[in-house]
Amino acid sequence: MTKAGKRPVLTDVAIAAGVSVATASKALNGRNHVNKNTRQRVLDAAEKLNFSPNPFAQALNFPVTGTIGVLTADLSSRFVLPILMGVEEAFGAGSTSVIISDARKDLVREKFLLQTLIAKRVDGIIVLGDDANARPSLSEHVPVPVVYAYTPSVLATDCSFTPDNAMGAALAIDHLVARGRRKIAMINGEPRFEAAQERSSAAHAALQSHGLGFVSGEVLYGDWSESWGRQAVRALLNARLDFDGIFCGSDQIARGVVDALREEGRSVPHDVGVVGFDDWELFSTTSRPPLTTIDMNLEHMGREVAGELAAAIAGVTRPGLHKLPVRLVPRESTAGLDGTLANREDSRGGATNAS
Amino acid sequence: MTKAGKRPVLTDVAIAAGVSVATASKALNGRNHVNKNTRQRVLDAAEKLNFSPNPFAQALNFPVTGTIGVLTADLSSRFVLPILMGVEEAFGAGSTSVIISDARKDLVREKFLLQTLIAKRVDGIIVLGDDANARPSLSEHVPVPVVYAYTPSVLATDCSFTPDNAMGAALAIDHLVARGRRKIAMINGEPRFEAAQERSSAAHAALQSHGLGFVSGEVLYGDWSESWGRQAVRALLNARLDFDGIFCGSDQIARGVVDALREEGRSVPHDVGVVGFDDWELFSTTSRPPLTTIDMNLEHMGREVAGELAAAIAGVTRPGLHKLPVRLVPRESTAGLDGTLANREDSRGGATNAS
């Protein structure tokens, strides 16, 4: 087969079964108006010849091609991959296949790849960003449905999915408070990211709803790195601030935080409870102690987005910005002194739709 | 355009340009025997109508479809993604697009996805594994060229690419020795991985070529984790072994090693030089100090593999196992006491072909 001269075509099957190509087609596609026996003959012949229909000839008749395109801003981003896996899982299980195109943060390249996808006649496109900052819409120039994931489109008439950062921040603060922490600081990432802003203000609101505020007066901003986490902890200690809980803008920061606390002789969770964000297991589970953190459920988001695109291709659209719920994963970094991990205030359920 | 009734087809272009479809086709495809002016008329018309040829109709005439498939064992593996990015870069820049299918380590699913790819009429397939252990060949049942990346095929007649683990181990040992280290230990990952075995035996050979041996007598095996790295260091210290250099089977292990050394009061690089493997920047650059390590150049491997597949599609094959060269990235974890990072023995050049 490796060097087979010719693939079998429907005509070959028809001849082998002793029927016309029309009948063969109907038999293989389960159309009615074809005799039970003849259908079986055709199926047997197709099986024996190892026939599979030429999708290009099929696509000439059907408008649907069975391929969708995923246009990523940056494949190497840790947010992109889980979503992509969810998408692939949702589509790959069926018979539609997924074409990836990585723009590498280059808008010119993005334009080019988009044209390539359209030329390939994909049935729909998923635009996969790596931050929460809204991006310009592409939908105007595209003749197929588009769904935006993680990075929403600026257009409210587009369909976008993004994790509910505010919910995550509220969960984190509520959890710390439920664990008895009252003197809470927040060490965040770069302020130019909308995700950072959303988390900050939602954390602030959640604290206020408990009659509290940030022990440091305001949120500390830096970059999304371990070293910033360490540095921020030392700054808090140098300022002689009394704190017993820290909410971090990412697990990477949180890992730096717990490392610095340990090195400075503070026990986590005994002296200070720490909550991260992302549930990046590389950090959250290998940290000492493992991190309580917010899981954005990105793979699930990928499946959601895939389902939405499939629906849009089928004709039903739900425009707007869909914020998908996140969940808190309790681990030792906020354990109670009795070793308990969870508490009942940990769940805030339900999706919010802020279109 | 979003809801345009009909895409323009070649006939529309031909009518707009006042020529026949045959001439329009020739004009657009750069065939000769068409007047300069008429060609321009056709191109203008196509431009104005925003015409792009239906690839399915094209594929009916050409055997080549302009799509290749990537069949991954596990998309979430950190080895797979860089290779995939290299592949995507090499192909996506042109007009061939990349379909991904993630088998999720499920052989049944792999079989199914392979059939789907073949049914889609991909021009070639890249099989992308996540470990160095040779895998069964797929090529028998596939009518298109197949190239194996990272995980080689057991068949020597297949074309496989894999990083040169032995070269990496030799580079690491040579580097430590060139830095004046003589009492060297090796902390490796799980012994069932061929990559681990290759690194161990090549490291052993390199030590012998310097008249040395492992200070611990033999290689220490564990899992590929930070905690194993920490644990192994403590075992070495508890055994009262005198060592001044450690070669680690992965950067993750190495990070655990340098953390434990610091916590036990040993200075890196002053007391002990540490070399990792993988150049996983998440660990190698954020470690304290940053890690000297072996870069397997996986993205480059992806481009190589893509080029090889393109060649195979064009008809020229180079069967066999191709070991791609790796390189040592010097950082502070093996710095000289004067702060120098590199030394002239750091490079062993050239690819080896061990088919």
Next chain:
DNA sequence: GTTAGTTTCGGAAACATTTTCGGTATCCTT
């Protein structure tokens, strides 16, 4: 035995493009 109705099958058109090949127009030469 004829008619009506039902089931089953096949010819041919349609999809959008490329390619072959025959035909026409143009140009050059004498």
Next chain:
DNA sequence: AAGGATACCGAAAATGTTTCCGAAACTAAC
């Protein structure tokens, strides 16, 4: 101006599949 060569163009076939619709065969009823 005629002949021939050459450049250019277009009709038609071909790619593989699906679908429409007419034909054939078979059954049922009178």
